[in-house]
Amino acid sequence: MSDRPNIVLVHGAWADGSSWSAVIQSLQGAGYTVTAPQFPETSLAVDVARLRQVLGRQAGPTVVAGHSYGGQIMTALGTDAPNAVALVYIAAFGLEQGESLGALLGGGPPSPALVRFEPRAATS
Numbered sequence: 001m002s003d004r005p006n007i008v009l010v011h012g013a014w015a016d017g018s019s020w021s022a023v024i025q026s027l028q029g030a031g032y033t034v035t036a037p038q039f040p041e042t043s044l045a046v047d048v049a050r051l052r053q054v055l056g057r058q059a060g061p062t063v064v065a066g067h068s069y070g071g072q073i074m075t076a077l078g079t080d081a082p083n084a085v086a087l088v089y090i091a092a093f094g095l096e097q098g099e100s101l102g103a104l105l106g107g108g109p110p111s112p113a114l115v116r117f118e119p120r121a122a123t124s
Helices: 017-029 044-056 069-075 101-105
Strands: 006-010 062-068 084-092
Touching: 006 017, 006 044, 006 069, 044 062, 044 069, 062 069, 069 084
Parallel strands: 006 062, 062 084
Antiparallel strands: none
8 A cells, every 4th residue: 555645636617537637647657546536517515425435435545636616526525524634725616614606706797707607407
């Protein structure tokens, strides 16, 4: 077993796990075990459940790093996430209890990326 922690990379909105490909290659080259799962982005609860599932499959201590919306997924894990020993926010949202990403982004004029944003309809 390696003395290095595992690393789970959490992608942001409008991306998928492959967006981490250069980071994965670099970390694996340095001897880390890296996982970059796909998140369905149908709801925060579903994404958090997916991250919990991935963390439960890690063999030992795991650092979770997220970008953008991935920060909201990581923060929503709470303090009892299996195997998670650290959270790393990379240009990511770390929201306070009860705060929502929608409310935070709605506090000012929309960014150019959000002007034409049309969320997918949730499927059940």
